[in-house]
Amino acid sequence: MRAVWYDRQGPAGEVLQVGELPEPQPGPGEIRVRVRFSGINPGDTKKRRGWLGSTMPYPRVVPHSDASGVVDAIGDGVGGDRVGRRVWVHGAQSYRPFGTAAEYVVVPQALAVDLPDDVPDALGACLGIPGITAHRAVFGDGSVRGATVLVQGVLGAVGSLAAQLARWGGATVIGTVRRSGDLDGVPAVSPDHVVGLDGPDPAAAIREIAPAGVDRIVEVAFSDNIDLDAAVVRNGSVVAAYATRQDRPDLPFWPLLFDNVTIRLLGSDDFPAEAKLQAAQDLTAAAAAGALAVPIGDPLPLEQAAEAHDRVDAGAKARVLLAVPADLPTS
Numbered sequence: 001m002r003a004v005w006y007d008r009q010g011p012a013g014e015v016l017q018v019g020e021l022p023e024p025q026p027g028p029g030e031i032r033v034r035v036r037f038s039g040i041n042p043g044d045t046k047k048r049r050g051w052l053g054s055t056m057p058y059p060r061v062v063p064h065s066d067a068s069g070v071v072d073a074i075g076d077g078v079g080g081d082r083v084g085r086r087v088w089v090h091g092a093q094s095y096r097p098f099g100t101a102a103e104y105v106v107v108p109q110a111l112a113v114d115l116p117d118d119v120p121d122a123l124g125a126c127l128g129i130p131g132i133t134a135h136r137a138v139f140g141d142g143s144v145r146g147a148t149v150l151v152q153g154v155l156g157a158v159g160s161l162a163a164q165l166a167r168w169g170g171a172t173v174i175g176t177v178r179r180s181g182d183l184d185g186v187p188a189v190s191p192d193h194v195v196g197l198d199g200p201d202p203a204a205a206i207r208e209i210a211p212a213g214v215d216r217i218v219e220v221a222f223s224d225n226i227d228l229d230a231a232v233v234r235n236g237s238v239v240a241a242y243a244t245r246q247d248r249p250d251l252p253f254w255p256l257l258f259d260n261v262t263i264r265l266l267g268s269d270d271f272p273a274e275a276k277l278q279a280a281q282d283l284t285a286a287a288a289a290g291a292l293a294v295p296i297g298d299p300l301p302l303e304q305a306a307e308a309h310d311r312v313d314a315g316a317k318a319r320v321l322l323a324v325p326a327d328l329p330t331s
Contacts, residue, residue: 001020001021001022001023001102001103001104002018002019002020002102002103002302002324002325003018003019003020003021003062003101003102003103003302004016004017004018004062004063004101004102004302004305004322005017005021005060005061005062005063005101006048006060006061006063007056007059007060007061008056009047009048009049009050009054009055009056010048010049010050011049012045012048012305012306012307012309012310012313013306013310015048016048016063016305016306016309018302018303018305021062021102023103023104024098024104024105024106025073025075025106026073026074026075026078026106027075027076027106028075028076028077029075029076029077029078029108029109030074030075030078030106030107030108030109031071031073031074031075031078031082031106031107031109031112032071032072032073032074032104032105032106033067033069033070033071033072033087033089033100033104033105033106033107033112034069034070034071034072034103034104035067035068035069035089035100035102035103035104035105035324036067036068036069036070036121036125036323036324037067037068037069037121037122037124037125037299037321037322037323037324038064038066038067038099038100038101038102038125038321038322038324039064039065039066039067039068039100039125039126039128039129039319039320039321040063040064040066040308040309040312040320040321040322041064041065041066041128041129041130041157041312042312042313043065043129043268043269044063044064044065044093044099044309044312045309045312045313047061047063047093048061048063048309049313057095057097058097060097061093061097061098061099062093062097062098062099062100062101062102062105063093063099063101064092064093064099064100064101064322065089065090065091065092065093065094065099065100065128065129066088066089066090066092066100066125066126066127066128066129067088067089067092067100067105067125067128068086068087068088068089068115068121068122068123068124068125069086069087069089069105069121069324070084070085070086070087071083071084071085071087071112072084072104074109078109082109082112085114085115086114086115086117086121086124087112087113087114087115087124088112088113088115088124088125088127088128088284089105089107089111089112089113089128090111090113090127090128090129090131090132090276090280091107091111091128091269091276092105092107092111094269095269101302101305101322102302102324103324110277113280113281113284114284115284116284116287116288118288119284119287119288122296122299122321123287123292123293123294123296124287125321126157126294126296126319126321127161127283127284127287127292129268130157130158130161131161131165131279131283131292132268132271132276132279132280132283133158133242133266133268134158134159134161134162134165134218135161135162135165135278135279135282135283136240136266136268136271136275136279137158137162137218137219137240137242137264137266138162138165138166138169138171138216138218138240139165139169139278139279139282140238140240140264140266140275141216141238141240141262141264143169143170144166144169144170144171144215144216145169145170145171146170146171147170147171147172147215147216148171148172148173148174148209148210148213148214148215148216149162149163149166149171149172149173149174149214149215149216149217149218150173150174150175150176150206150210150214150216150217150218150229150232151163151166151173151174151175151176151190151191151217151218152176152217152218152219152220152221152225152229153176153177153178153220153221154175154176154177154186154190154191154194155177155182155185155186155317156220157294157319158218158220158242159175159218159220160187160190160294161292161294162218163175163190163191163218164190164286164291164292164293165282165283165286165291165292166216166218167190167191167192167291168286168289168291168292171215171216172192172193172210173190173191173192173193174191174192174193174194174195174206174209174210174214175190175191175193175194175195176194176195176196176197176202176206177194177195177196177197178196178197178198179196179197179198180196180198180199181196182196183196187293187295193209195209197225197228202228203228203231203232206228206232207231207232210232210234212234213232213233213234213235213237213259214232214233214234214237215234215236215237215238216237216238216240217229217232217233217237217238217239217240218240218242219239219240219241219242219243220241220242220243221243221244221245222239222241222243222244222249223244223245223246223249223250224244224245226239226249226250226251226252227252230251230252230255230256230259230261231255233256233259233261234259235259235260236259236260236261236262237259237261237262238261238262238263238264239261239262239263239264240264240266241263241264241265241266242265242266242268251263294319295317295318295319296318296319296321297311297316297318297319297320297321299321299322299323300320300321300322300323301322301323301325302322302324304322305322308320308321308322
């Protein structure tokens with residue numbers, strides 16, 4: 001099969017290889033998916049670069065955890081009715097050497113989720129890491145129906161899906177963008193309100209929308225925004241953070257303490273299994289209901305995997321996918 005891999009860490013153009021590898025075969029409880037689109041996330045490129053001193057977990061890595069495709073083979077213990085099903089895949093390269101940057105990927109059957117007929121393959125390939133992280137940030141502390149949710153960085157992959165999931169879950173959503181010039185670029189399907197962080201007083205702007213404070217904050221830049229977060233929370237709020245600029249951020253301890261704020265830190269590879277299962281179910285339902293939209297760039301072929309990684313590292317606003325040639329129906 002055609003695949004992308006690396007045997008050492010480093011810049012994409014130096015370490016990513018494209019060629020032939022043996023087709024994987026599913027073992028007990030596993031299924032094999034003929035990949036249609038392989039989704040690339042910042043976590044994939046960080047593993048390849050050796051971010052934070054990480055080393056090669058396996059002698060060879062086929063990157064990427066997310067994908068969409070069609071089940072074409074099953075292992076023992078898997079129902080035969082799964083063959084031929086369109087699916088979206090998550091967690092393929094989480095604690096496993098071979099991910100979705102290939103014609104075929106083998107995963108435990110729970111990691112391949114049936115894709116509804118009216119959900120495009122490309123969208124399915126975008127639901128994994130960002131969608132499950134967004135779901136955990138929004139729903140990790142219970143229902144948000146009737147709540148006010150602040151999503152910092154609403155134009156990002158996780159932030160955008162978090163805003164859409166929160167609205168789908170019945171919340172009023174306030175999103176933020178770093179620059180007021182980006183306000184017009186926020187899709188109408190995302191937040192109910194948008195605030196530019198470069199405005200004269202973003203905390204006052206948020207408080208004007210939510211005078212009593214916000215119930216939950218989805219945080220992309222903990223070290224940058226925690227003072228603002230502390231200024232807009234209500235008593236008993238949750239700040240769910242999945243990224244930070246500074247490794248050891250300062251925080252306003254007493255204001256957060258007096259408001260009984262919970263800080264939830266999110267590491268997507270290690271969410272509880274039941275949380276991932278619930279996230280997959282809800283993401284599929286929200287996508288089927290037409291509640292999720294993701295900006296997607298023109299997919300690149302496997303042979304341009306290095307360029308695709310470079311686009312992700314450069315902060316591409318649209319999701320970056322690899323298209324895997326196949327005689328599969330597209331949607």
